[in-house]
Amino acid sequence: MKSLLKTNSTRGWRGYAARAAALAGVLLAGACAYNETLGRNQLLFVSQGQMAELASSAWTDLKQKEPITTEAKYVNRVNRVAPKIIRAAGGNPAEWEVRVFKSDQINAFALPGGKIGIYTGILDIMENDAQIAAVMGHEVAHVNFNHSGERYSQTAAAQTALSAGSAIAGGGQVSTAAVQALGLGAQYGVLLPFSRKHELEADKFGVRYMARAGYNPNEAVKFWEKMSAQKNGAPPEFMSSHPSDATRIAQLKKEIALIKSGS
Numbered sequence: 342m343k344s345l346l347k348t349n350s351t352r353g354w355r356g357y358a359a360r361a362a363a364l365a366g367v368l369l370a371g372a373c374a375y376n377e378t379l380g381r382n383q384l385l386f387v388s389q390g391q392m393a394e395l396a397s398s399a400w401t402d403l404k405q406k407e408p409i410t411t412e413a414k415y416v417n418r419v420n421r422v423a424p425k426i427i428r429a430a431g432g433n434p435a436e437w438e439v440r441v442f443k444s445d446q447i448n449a450f451a452l453p454g455g456k457i458g459i460y461t462g463i464l465d466i467m468e469n470d471a472q473i474a475a476v477m478g479h480e481v482a483h484v485n486f487n488h489s490g491e492r493y494s495q496t497a498a499a500q501t502a503l504s505a506g507s508a509i510a511g512g513g514q515v516s517t518a519a520v521q522a523l524g525l526g527a528q529y530g531v532l533l534p535f536s537r538k539h540e541l542e543a544d545k546f547g548v549r550y551m552a553r554a555g556y557n558p559n560e561a562v563k564f565w566e567k568m569s570a571q572k573n574g575a576p577p578e579f580m581s582s583h584p585s586d587a588t589r590i591a592q593l594k595k596e597i598a599l600i601k602s603g604s
């Protein structure tokens with residue numbers, strides 16, 4: 342640290358590198374917050390509100406590019422389930438926006454700021470409302486725990502540390518790299534794939550939400566098992582290659598047993 346402070350006062354790239362490294366350090370130190378519900382620390386230097394701002398342009402883009410269906414057979418089912426899940430997750434349905442996209446994709450997603458997108462392709466293979474609730478619960482959990490914000494923060498931190506480190510070693514343009522890492526664009530942060538840990542958390546809390554909303558949580562297991570049989574091509578968001586289906590299903594069953602025992 343002493344050498345950093347010393348080079349901090351020098352001019353040129355060494356000074357930039359040191360300042361970038363110090364800035365990254367300050368951000369990391371000030372950004373780790375303990376989340377009691379999750380029982381772990383989260384690295385967050387973007388709030389839910391900031392992520393919502395970043396996501397809003399992605400959502401507007403999606404709505405312009407992807408056809409939205411108003412077909413009653415889809416919209417009625419979704420509108421019946423979504424408010425119950427949002428309420429069970431502690432939210433206000435009036436503050437969320439839910440859209441059904443006309444596409445064969447077997448997929449669904451949620452964006453920070455309370456936006457849910459679900460495709461007709463996935464609704465076609467859902468046997469009942471409880472299965473819709475399972476997927477929505479999972480997506481709403483990603484939003485509630487600011488998983489996107491965490492991915493964004495982790496990526497920005499890694500980029501900043503890497504740039505600062507390589508600049509110190511080789512004399513690169515660290516200031517530009519650091520600035521870029523801290524000012525990542527919307528598309529970069531919002532649609533980053535979730536980690537294994539995030540997927541398991543979304544499964545765990547998603548099934549709690551659906552049970553709280555009055556749906557049979559066993560339908561989550563049935564649906565996930567069906568999905569693993571369906572898997573082809575690009576994996577849907579909630580069926581990403583990791584964690585393995587077996588791990589997810591085992592965790593879900595454990596969680597359902599806990600819910601049923603009332604703990």
Ligand SMILES: [Zn+2]
Nearest residue numbers: 540543578579
């Ligand atoms: Zn997910």
